[in-house]
Amino acid sequence: MRCPFVCDEEETASTAAPARHMGETSEELWINAPDRVFVARGGVSQRVPVQLTDATVRDLVERMLHSTGRRVDLSQPFVDASLPDGSRLHVVIGGIAHRHWAVNIRKFVARYRSLDRLVELGSLAGEAAQMLREAMREGRSVLVSGATHAGKTTMLGALVAASPAAHRIVTVEETFELGVEAPDLVAMQGRQPSLEGTGEITLRRLVKEALRMRPDRLVVGEVRDAEALDLLLALNTGVPGAATIHANSAADALGRLAALPLLAGRNIDRGFVLHAVATSVDLVVHCERDASGFRRVVEIVAPTGRIAGELPEVRTVYRAGRRT
Template identity: 75%
Template sequence: MSFAASVLPAPVVDAVAERVRGRLRDEQVDPVRQPGRAAEIADAEVRRHNDFALARGLEDIDDEAACVRDVLARVTGYGSLQPLLDDPEVEEIWINDPQTIFVARAGRSERVPLRLSADAVRDIVERMLHATGRRVDLSQPFVDASLPDGSRLHVVIPDVTRAHYAVNIRKFLAARRTLDDLVDAGALPAHIAAMLREAMADGRNVLVSGATHAGKTTLLAALIGACPPEHRVITVEETFELAVTAPDVVALQGRQPSLEGTGAVSLRRLVKEALRMRPDRLVVGEVRDAEALDLLLALNTGVPGAATIHANSADDALRRLAALPLLAGRNIDAGFVVPAIATGVDLVVHCRRSADGHRHVEEIVETTGRVDGQLVETRSVYRAGRGAERARVAS
């Protein structure tokens, strides 16, 4: 991984980048649609700089190739972050302040030797948000957005943070998009993948649980990909994150309120709208609030569903799912919710990230359809390291 862009003379790179922008405008070259021509212009301007640097008393560029990459990143990409965004091993990038930048590789974090200015961070955020239609300002100091490549951007600005923008970019990675990919990566055994594939084909309702960065979204996307091709899939998310390649799929995301405070679209509204779109499979990217009630109502009216939820275990996921609908109003109580979960949720697949960064399916439980006190009764289908487990669930 090269960080040459961080040690090149910034004033020189800025000047070259400005000349490249001028030529792109003059020649009406779109650097996104014509990357080859943009690279030729950048290379020509870097060479031109070095041709005249000595005579004009300017600093010479020693690594012309690195300068071309940096200029192209500034003109067409996201500045000095672009090499990290292009690195297929980097899963996530986060900026605590312009001088403190981390990445995650294979589930483990590491600090990178990259230094930015506060202005550079703000410029990168503005460019990222430009194509999303979302904003971040004093009235809206948080933003979640989906970048054009499917990566997820989260930004918090002062004075919610102490002094600097806090930026997280969870990258869209093309690898491990199917259950077979996850088997190859050691995330779950082949016979369990076959069981989950069969459960999706049969229209079983599946809840994927786990902590942050445990691989829930990746597994959910793989499960959706295992649906029969004739199934119509409707996905509902706060921000587009699921990478679904099904033949018949519609993806919906929520919307922030406008500057006037109007126009917001909640997950609850999206779930209700999705039910009018003839889904064979309703997918909620993450259940975290009162939309849990609408999902449960859908699952108990014959619409197969799937979702993720933050939890510490499979049984804990069911307890949390029982608590979230209570946020919908005072007329909702556990006496209604718990039986609805017992009959509406079929399987809970719990993911875990180990200390070495490896993500895997730790356990799978299925509900029995019965309630024991105020708890949904379950039985174990699979637990990692237990030995041979049955690969079919009861119908």
């Protein structure tokens, strides 16, 4: 099934209109209201001249969800789903969003999913790419940090692609986004609860299941909750990992990774968590997006294994120069 924004000839002009703007260079499309449609290209958003109706937006969403096994309605007003082309769909229905449905479709461009390609684009220096390539080959654990839309998922995909062909890779995500390919790969995604509140599959459960699959590398699409504890426990047993996390700097990323496991319960010891982060993460790659929309790796740090105050101590192993 194609994304319904790519429409057949017999469909109405209003329904087909978004397809003209969701081209190869587009990264994301979102609908705030039937007459307020935006597209992001090269990290910069712009409004596009599209006029839809509420009924058309709802019909598009239903068609996109048809093959995903997920739904959105009054009982479940939010949905995150992977579309057949690898794009990610997020929807908030009207009533939660003011008046109109809010729809986001994020594309993930496969041609950027290699370290060499990121070097060609100027997003990563050659020496930094070689350092990361060696880290993946040697089975070191790498954390990718940055703000929203900073290129974290793209960088994580490029790192996974740099893994040796003989490595068995197991990925866990809330919705499929990485889109990586490897000779020995198992990709798993979570599941929302049913109408009865049963059947939910959390990232914590997926991480635990992944460890039973003999992974040479465990990949977590994004660490944002108590699954951080299960990831740290896995890293401390010698399983190499890779993951993304929202943070303002590489050092801040380690602090956040040390704080998230506390969400797993009140009996979690912060001292143990800090030590686990300091000794199990080998590199943190921090990505940024500037005002022009350009994304790049600005620093790479390595924890020293020691604790400085309330945070793991780090040393900078790479810092990008200023753009001219």
